[in-house]
Amino acid sequence: MLSSVILIPAILNGLMTGAVYALVALGLTLIYGVLHIINFAHGALLTAAMFAAFFAHQLLGLDPYLAALLLTPLFYLLGYGLQRFVIGPAAHGEDRNILLVTLGLAVVIENALLYAFRGDTRTINLRYAFDVVEIGPAFLALPRVIAFVVVIAVAIGLWLVMQWTDTGKAIRAVAKEKLGAELSGIDVAHIYAVTFGLGTACLAIAACLLIPTYYVNPHAGNAFVLIAFTIVVLGGMGSVSGALVGGLFVGVVESLSGLYLGESLGQVGIFAMFILVLLVRPSGMFGERA
Amino acid sequence: MRRIAPILVAVALLAMVPLVTASNVVLNFLVMALLIALVGQGWNLLGGYGGQYSFGHAAFFGTGCYVTAILQMRYGVNAWAGFFIGIAAGALVGAIIGALSFRSGLRGSYFALVTLAFAEVLRIVASVAPITGAGVGTLIKLDLRPEAFQFQSRVPFYWIILALVAFSMVLVRLIEDSRFGAYLVAVRENEDAASALGVDATMVKLGAMTLSAAITAAGGCFYAQYFLFIDAGIAYGPWISVEALLAPIIGGIGTVFGPLLGALVVKTLGELTKLVTGDAPGLDLVIYGSVLIVVVAFAPRGIAGIVTTLGGRIRWPGTASSVEQRRG
Numbered sequence: 001m002l003s004s005v006i007l008i009p010a011i012l013n014g015l016m017t018g019a020v021y022a023l024v025a026l027g028l029t030l031i032y033g034v035l036h037i038i039n040f041a042h043g044a045l046l047t048a049a050m051f052a053a054f055f056a057h058q059l060l061g062l063d064p065y066l067a068a069l070l071l072t073p074l075f076y077l078l079g080y081g082l083q084r085f086v087i088g089p090a091a092h093g094e095d096r097n098i099l100l101v102t103l104g105l106a107v108v109i110e111n112a113l114l115y116a117f118r119g120d121t122r123t124i125n126l127r128y129a130f131d132v133v134e135i136g137p138a139f140l141a142l143p144r145v146i147a148f149v150v151v152i153a154v155a156i157g158l159w160l161v162m163q164w165t166d167t168g169k170a171i172r173a174v175a176k177e178k179l180g181a182e183l184s185g186i187d188v189a190h191i192y193a194v195t196f197g198l199g200t201a202c203l204a205i206a207a208c209l210l211i212p213t214y215y216v217n218p219h220a221g222n223a224f225v226l227i228a229f230t231i232v233v234l235g236g237m238g239s240v241s242g243a244l245v246g247g248l249f250v251g252v253v254e255s256l257s258g259l260y261l262g263e264s265l266g267q268v269g270i271f272a273m274f275i276l277v278l279l280v281r282p283s284g285m286f287g288e289r290a
Numbered sequence: 291m292r293r294i295a296p297i298l299v300a301v302a303l304l305a306m307v308p309l310v311t312a313s314n315v316v317l318n319f320l321v322m323a324l325l326i327a328l329v330g331q332g333w334n335l336l337g338g339y340g341g342q343y344s345f346g347h348a349a350f351f352g353t354g355c356y357v358t359a360i361l362q363m364r365y366g367v368n369a370w371a372g373f374f375i376g377i378a379a380g381a382l383v384g385a386i387i388g389a390l391s392f393r394s395g396l397r398g399s400y401f402a403l404v405t406l407a408f409a410e411v412l413r414i415v416a417s418v419a420p421i422t423g424a425g426v427g428t429l430i431k432l433d434l435r436p437e438a439f440q441f442q443s444r445v446p447f448y449w450i451i452l453a454l455v456a457f458s459m460v461l462v463r464l465i466e467d468s469r470f471g472a473y474l475v476a477v478r479e480n481e482d483a484a485s486a487l488g489v490d491a492t493m494v495k496l497g498a499m500t501l502s503a504a505i506t507a508a509g510g511c512f513y514a515q516y517f518l519f520i521d522a523g524i525a526y527g528p529w530i531s532v533e534a535l536l537a538p539i540i541g542g543i544g545t546v547f548g549p550l551l552g553a554l555v556v557k558t559l560g561e562l563t564k565l566v567t568g569d570a571p572g573l574d575l576v577i578y579g580s581v582l583i584v585v586v587a588f589a590p591r592g593i594a595g596i597v598t599t600l601g602g603r604i605r606w607p608g609t610a611s612s613v614e615q616r617r618g
Contacts (some may be wrong), residue, residue: 038399040345090587095398099343100539100586107532107579114572218572226410229403271411278404279394 009138010255016144018251019151020206024224025231025243026155027202033238034175034195037095040102041082042228044109045200046221049075049207051113054216057124064124065146068208072201079200084193114218121217129212147209154205155244158198162240171195175238227254230274293467294460297546301456308445317444321516323557324451325509329530330537330549331458332506337535338544339462339471340498341478345402346409347534349387350380350503352416352525354510359428359520360421369439373511380507381500388499392492397481406531413526427521430514439515447516454512455550458505463546465501474498475544506534529575536578540585542594551593556581 024046031039049071056067082105091097131142162168173181174191182188206224214220231250235242253273307320329351337343358376361367367375391404416422423429434440441447465471473494476484485491514520524530533556538544541552559581560574567573589596 038403040402086583090583092587092590096341096343097586097590099345099399099402100535101583103345103532104579104582104586107582108576111572111575111579115570115576119571226407229407271407271414275390275404275407275411278396278400278407279390 005137006259008136009140010259011252012135012138012140013144014252014255015248016140016148016251017255018248019148020209020247021224021227021231021251022244022247023151023154023202023206023209025228025235025247026158026240027199027206028225028228029232029235029238029240029243030158030202031196031199032232033240034171035083035098035192037098037102038229039196039199040099041105041109042199042203043221043225044106044113045075045079046203046207046224047113047216047218048109048221049204050211050214050216050220051117052204053208053211054122054124057211063126064208064211068205071204071208075204076197076201078197080193080197082200083196084189087196088189088192110218110222117218119217121215123215124211126212141213143209143212150205150209154202155240158202159240167191167194226271226274230277233274233277294463297456297459297463300547300550301452301459304452305449308448314444317448319557319561321444321448321451323553324448324455324550325512325516325553326533326537326557327550327553328451328455328458328512329506329509329534330541330553331455331462332502332504332509333534334538334543334545334549335462335465335505336495336498336502338538338548339466339474339478340495342495342499343398343402343535344405344499344502344531345535346405346407346531347502347506348526348528348531349405349409349412350384350506351510351513351530351534352409352412352520352522352527353383354380354507355514355520355525356416356422356428356510358511359430359514362430363428364421368437369515370437373439373508373515376511376514377504377507380510381504383507384503385496385500388496388503392495392499409526409528409531413522416526417522422522425521427519427524430518432518440518447512451512451516454508458508459546459550461501461505466546470494470497478544532575532578536582538592540581540592542592542597543590545592545594548592548594555593 024042028039028042031037031042052071052074053064053067056062056071057064060067062070086105087098087101090101126143128142132139133142133145134140162172170181170186170191171194173184173186174188174195178188181191210224227250228247231243231246234250235244235246250273304320304324308317311317329347332350333344333347354376357379358369358372361372361375362369387405387408391401396404418424432440434442436446465474473484473489476487476489477491477494481491510525513524533553536556537552538549539552540548540555541550542548556578559577563574563577585592591598
């Protein structure tokens, strides 16, 4: 048995990592909850956002946390445009087509990044990247604590938007009853695009929170998105609170299994958990008609 | 016989290519195109006729690759025996993944997700397990004898892959005309209605998935013999999952000729990209992805769909080449 001196820091670290997972999952679940599609381009868009944050730092000298202020609206517009002008029109309203279009987008974005920047792995150096915060027996890296706080703030902000603004109400209306919403004068195509934009904006924030401590290469986003898929399925497709709790839970599980099993098996563990969750909890979540 | 004739004509024409040219570049190009046509036909059976979109056909391709390579190198099994065992192994993997996911009721996006995840698990396992050569990959020893499924020239390889493609096309055509094929299309169109009419949807999908996996695994076995080298990224990498679905979708999903047409187009595009830009990594896939989006947006039934539309205006006799068309 491991003593609490090791266990508590591991759990706290897991929570910090889990917060970023939760944010990626939040974007995914939001899009699923409203559009009822699984966005296979989510990983590629996260990678694109990480590259954007990287170059904002390298070329413009922007601190990642400042870059978030710029990239978030940019990626919102990108997501809005993708849904409004590419995915929506190309899909002809068929689920199978949406699958293929988002897969096609993922292939295009990921390989365009590979073509432009090669397979090199890049990192940025920040003065404060190695600063630590002491909480009880644990020393936590400052960027991860910031990430945790920001994610919680974003989640609360998103909840407020959904609860109190007209757009938020429209999004919830479309998610519940598309036809009814349309009949009440809501522009469904616009709301779909807004939702896709919000989901993509979550990725821009996640990328800016990741880049101080993580690396970026053309495949960097994929690892996060498979974890995000797991979280979303675990927490229930379309459930925002499920994504948050699921994200934190998976972060802790990963941290603890890394402690017991070692790093390389950790990745298989996540996939295994993912498949298991998909296979074992079919009821409710799988009511969708293909 | 009447419905098989067009396949035989097309194959006979392709079979004469080596008599016209001995160029290794041409043959190599056609071998790769036919390989994708074979793998794509596997995907087409499940995705095109059954409506179950798999994003992880690499799981079957890679299993074929590794089983045939490992049996030869580690256990001294004859290459031809390895070839057929590889196909069987691929079918088994397909049956297992199919049984797990269809029994759990996974459909649509979830099925795509779970197949993707299985392929990734296999890729990660293959990149760390000692038996696969881990990160280094597996090399099949050079042994240029027909008994060892290795040839001096590319021509025998070409004929073998062509024969495999022909076999897969005839098989799919026979399925199309069979009761099983009708069930499969019924499940694609409306699974609940098909079940209500007494079709055992799970078993039908499972059968299609097993056959589909076997066809795709045959492509993997062939790949291992042709290149004599595989690693985890080649065998289980996402590239093959993407090309497997790209070929039938571009050529015409749910048609016998779709995968072959699509594979020829895809590979031509790939080669053209290389000619224009050199061997830059990623650019060919950028083109593939864009083509995928454009085809889904503007020609959802692919090249075969366009041909059918044109053919419909001219009214050729006996061109009923797809299930779509025969339905009306």
